[in-house]
Structure formats: structure tokens, C-alpha cells
Amino acid sequence: MSRKRGPVSIVTIAEELGISVASVSRVVNNRTGVSEPLRRRILEKLREYDFKTNYPAQRRPRIAIVSFSPSLSSYHTMLMNGIFACLLEHDVMPCTLFYKSGGRESLLELLRDQQCSGVILIVPSHFSAELPELADSGLPVMLLDEPADIPGIGYIDNDSYAGSLKAAQLLLSLGHRRIAYILSGYRTINHQQRFKAYRDAVSEAGCGITVMTEPQQDISRFLKDHPEITAVMTTNDDIAIRVLRAAYGLHIRVPDDLSVIGFDDYPVSSELCPPLTTIRRPLAEAGRMAAESILNFLESNGKGLLPRRILPTELVIRDTTSPCKNKKGGS
Incomplete structure (x- = not known):
């Protein structure tokens, strides 16, 4: 529960936690150089004071869109069209990343290096080993096209x-x-x-x-x-x-x-x-909804839960289907 006090400085936060002002500043400005356990402690204290963090210091948030492959299909393009349209409407910087598990950097380290304020994962099954660490990071995480029963992570899936x-x-x-x-x-x-x-x-x-x-x-x-x-x-x-x-x-x-x-x-x-x-299936809409969910989370200063939604699918009948004319195939 947030405290109903007047404006608080990062100096006060640092003193209460017994850490350096520089460490608090790094977290407030979404920079690297702070261990994840300490980062979580600082974020909890910031939320306690309802401290509005700078996501990140350049004022414009950076939202990462992470895919496992740089080879983008129509599927990726439709999702990204929805994501980019939403982010650009809100003057938010998209940051497209391609990541393969098992590299020198963890996905979270890469996101910290890029000063990302939130992340949207496309085909998240390729990043399943990274999800627990992301869930504990304090970053808002949205999955596209797959559910995950992990606290702190939201998703937009389809039926x-x-x-x-x-x-x-x-x-x-x-x-x-x-x-x-x-x-x-x-x-x-x-x-x-x-x-x-x-x-x-x-x-x-x-x-x-x-x-x-x-x-x-x-x-x-x-x-x-x-x-x-x-x-x-x-x-x-x-x-x-x-x-x-x-x-x-x-x-x-x-x-x-x-x-x-x-x-x-x-x-x-x-x-x-x-x-x-x-x-x-509404791919562009799913991308937009994922981006909006991240922005709403940041606007609320990390309060509330990220949504978990399953969107409907629709049969579209065109000209590649017709009644079976082959007696053997119909018996």
C-alpha cells in the first residue's frame, strides 16, 4: 500500500534502504549496474511511495518487441503493425530485438542494456527458460499467441x-x-x-x-x-x-x-x-492490445495486473473448398 506523503527524493529512498543514491538513480532511470534482487527492493520502495519513475531517462519509454528469428513472415508483420501503430500513437519508441536462448547475455540483461521499459514476446515458447526471470524483474511482460500461468506476466492468445x-x-x-x-x-x-x-x-x-x-x-x-x-x-x-x-x-x-x-x-x-x-484471427488487434497493456501498466506506475485474454477466431470461406466429388474420398 502506497504511503500518503509529500514528494520524496531518491536520496530518501537510498537512506531508507541503506544503499547508494546512484543505485536508486539507475533503477529510476532503468539503467544497468544494479543486481536484480536489489532492483526489486528498490522498485518495491518506489511503489510504496508512489514514486513516478522515469521510463527511462530520455522521457520516451522504449518497448521491446522480441522475436526468435530475424526472418519475418506475414504473421510477424501483422502483429508488429498493431504494436507499432499503438506505440507511435503514444510517442513511444519501439525496440525490435532478435534473441536466441543460450547466448552470452540473458534476455533480461539485453533488455536492461537497451533501457527497455517493457517487453512483448512473439512466440514465447522459444523463451520459456527466460520467463521466470522476466516475471521477477519488475518489467511488464506481455506474451503474444501463447498463454503462460506465471504470476506477473500477461498474454493475448487466440482460440x-x-x-x-x-x-x-x-x-x-x-x-x-x-x-x-x-x-x-x-x-x-x-x-x-x-x-x-x-x-x-x-x-x-x-x-x-x-x-x-x-x-x-x-x-x-x-x-x-x-x-x-x-x-x-x-x-x-x-x-x-x-x-x-x-x-x-x-x-x-x-x-x-x-x-x-x-x-x-x-x-x-x-x-x-x-x-x-x-x-x-485478429493479429494486428492482438499486437495493439499487447502494446496498450504495457503502456497502461507503465502509466499506473506498475499497479494492477497485466491482462490475460483469449481472442476469438473466425472461419472465412472462400474458393479453395467445395463439396467432395471423389467417391473414394467421401467414403
């Missing part, structure tokens, strides 16, 4: 299971019984939920499960080896586009011979020929 279930049910309603699923090489929680929904739906319908793990196998070879398949579900639109390309090369007509459903609804997906049936 991947429900979305994939809608896709499977659509194909079953169109008479397809030979439905394959192509997995991404990245096994995130969301990807697992999408595959689980496919498996649950086709199993309940009494259909067989046919799975390919991308990118270890060639999609063209997979389609050649499984001529009985009449429909394909994929982890994301990137893979669905590769399926369309492979089908074209094999003279397999979409959707007459093969129905295809993606996941994400990238901007290009509606411009394909034929336009892709997919599952839409």
Missing part, C-alpha cells in the same frame, strides 16, 4: 482449437472423409491445439488421420503418395499457399480435386487464385 475445429467441421460437412493435416515445424501450444482439433473432429467422424510434418517432407511428394486425400488442413496460411503451389504443379485442381484450408488469414490470402479459405 486456435475452436478455429481449427470449425475448419474440420466444414470439410466434413462438405462430404470429405480423407482429410490430411500438414504441421508446421514449430510446435507451439497454438499449433498443437490446431492439430488436436483436427484429430478430435476426424476421429469422432470415424475418419482416418493422415499427417505430414513440414518442412521435413516435400509437399508434392506427399500429395503424390496420398492420392486418396480430398482435403488438406494446415497450421498456417504459409503452408496452405505451398499446398496450392504443389497442387498446381501436379495438375491437381483446387477445389475440384482438393480442398485446402489455411490458418491466420494473411492479407495475401484473399488475393490468391483461387482465394484461400482460412481461419481468421
